[in-house]
Amino acid sequence: MKIKDQPFYIQSTAVLFGLVLLVYVMIQLADILVPLAFAAFLAVLLNPLVNRLQRYKVPKALSIAIAMLVMIIAVATVFYFLSTQIAQFGDSLPMLQKKFEAITTDLKNWVQATFGVQITKQEQMLKDALNNSQAMLGRTVNGVLGTLAIIFLLPVYIFLMLFYKPLILNFLYEVFSEENSKKVSDVLSETKSAIQSYIVGLLIEMIIVAAMNSAALVLLGVKYGILIGCIGAILNLIPYLGGIIAIALPVLMATVTKDGYSTQLGVIIAYIVIQFIDNNILVPRIVSSKVQINALMSIIVVLLGNALWGVSGMFLSIPFVAVLKIIFDRIDDLKPWGKLLGDNVPTRHMGEMLRSRSKRKAVLPKKEDS
Template identity: 80%
Template sequence: MKIKDQPFYIQSTAVLFGLVLFVYSLSQLADVLIPLAFAVFFAILLNPLSNRLQRLKIPKVLSIMISLLVALIVVGIVFYFLSTQIIQFGDALPMLKEKFGAVTADIKEWISSTFGLAVAKQDQMIKDALNNSQSVLGKTLGSVLGTLGIVFLLPVYIFLMLFYKTLILNFLYEVFAEENSKKVSEVLSETKIAIQSYIVGLLIETLIVALMNSTALVLLGVRYGILIGCIGALLNLLPYIGGIIAIALPVLMATVTKDGYSTQLGVILSYIVIQFIDNNVLVPRIVSSKVQINAMMSIVVVLLGNQLWGLPGMFLSIPFIAVLKIIFDRIDGLKPWGKLLGDTVPTRHMGDLWRNRKKRKAVLSKAEQ
């Protein structure tokens, strides 16, 4: 007997068990799946360049290697620029640490005089909080080490995926029934367009936000404004959450290095304006993804991605859920889930429509009588 013929509680139990097993498998195989997931997205991004080189009569292997070399050069330039800024920051770290200690001592004294909480009690609370956060720190360190592993595996995976592209596509077509080939073609085509437009748009958006952040911080006189502005732009890749975290860095730096609070206020106002421009101008016009995910689902998915795969999971969550929405929109039984993920808000809910339909039927039946 088929599952769909079973009572609802059996169907729901089977679905929940399948989801738990699926998520557990993703968690246990993270070291293998994370590099593969990043490789899929970047292989799709580099595929147009590789195809163009092949149309110029360049051999397939050489075309893929040139595409990878171009990508590595761009990434190398970005890391070189950031590393020079980080080195300058490291030279001033002892002085910043000393000033931060003085600011922290003043805050503790203010809390003690205002709220009556002794400094020793505050130190104990901080110590307990640090002890409780060791597991979080270990998870973050694991995410960083995992990210380093991704960096070394990515070029190999991307090369192999581009090389075996035809084999992989043929497998996806053959694994489904022939009558579903049209839907498979639509899903693959829209997935490619969505991922390409999402990643390219995201890179352009990140560059513009980094320029705006850095310009604002330099004009306000915040030390290491270029480095902090670039870090803020990278954090901005995490929807809705990264922007909130990014603002804490320049505010903290201004607090440590400057007297008064005018600079901190200027930083907060500048970042609010930048976030407004980013959310209302850059994202709609530049990050022109073919699939729009609503704000609530974006936040939930990013947090779930962090719980599942840490930092890489946060970056992978949005394009992954975009691909899921494309699939949901093509399958009749899953279309409600696709609508739930989307950002199209209905003006009326189905309950009102059903009640109005029931009233109309009642009126018609009375009229016939």
């Protein structure tokens, strides 16, 4: 007997068990799956350039190598620019540390005068908090090591995925029955288009936001405004949550390097304006993915991605769910889940429609008996 013919509690138990098993496997194999996921998305992004080079009679392996070289040069340029800014920041680190210690001392005295908490007790509480954060620090170090592993494995995975693309596509077609070939073709085509438009749109959005952040911070006189503005633009790639963290960095820098609170207020106002422009103009027009995920689901999947794979999971969550939505929209039994992920909000829910129909039937006059 099929699962769908079983009672609801058996179906829900089977689905829940399958999800738990899937999540467990994904956590245990994170070191393998995360580089493969990044490589798959980047391979889809580089595929148009590889195809164009091949149309000019460039050998396949050389076309892939040229496309990867272009990507590496672009990434290296960004890292070189950021490293020069970080070097300047390092030169002023002792001065910033002294200023931060002075602000911390004033804050401790204010807490003692206002709430009656002794400075020694405050220091003990801070020490306990630091001791409790050692586990988090260890996870962060592991995350950094995992990121380095990704960097070294990515080129290999990307090259092999692009080289064996026909083999992978043939497998996807052959693993499903022939009558589903049209659906498989549509899913693959829409997935490719969605990933390409999403990643390219994000890169363009990041450059524009970095320029606006840096210009605002430089005009406000925040030290290392270009570096902090670029970091804020990178954090902005994490939907909804990254923007909040990005505001804290320039506010903290302004607090350490400047007297008063006018600069901090200016930073908050400037970032609110930039976020408004980003959310209402840049994202709808530039991040023009064919698959739109609503805000509620975006926040939930970003948090789930962080719980599953850390920072890497936060970056991968949105394009991964976009691919899932494409698949859900093509399978009849999963279409409700696709609608739940999407941003097409109906004006009325099904319950209201059913109640309205029943009311209309109730007020209709009954036909007289002939």
